[in-house]
Amino acid sequence: MKALELVGDIDDRHRLQAQVPSDLPAGPVRLFVLLPEEDHAGIAWTQGIAKEWSAELADPREDLYTLNDGLPANAPR
Secondary structure, eight states, X not given: OOOOOOOXXXXXXXXXXXXXXXXXXXXXXXXXXXXXXXXXXXXHHHHHHHHHTHHHHHOGGGOOOOTTSSOXXXXXX
């Protein structure tokens, strides 16, 4: 049996999506799913926050700052 490491995503509908090399033949495969450790879950946490706060983040009344506020980071001081 040959092992091949792929990186995939599980979507909101609990479907696994992964891109496989084009030279792999079609047919059944055996999968091992490795879940990220808690300290590696930062991306999942930020995606969850963005999903939960999407209504608030899309509300224009929450826009406290504009592009005209402050100075660019590379501006002379």
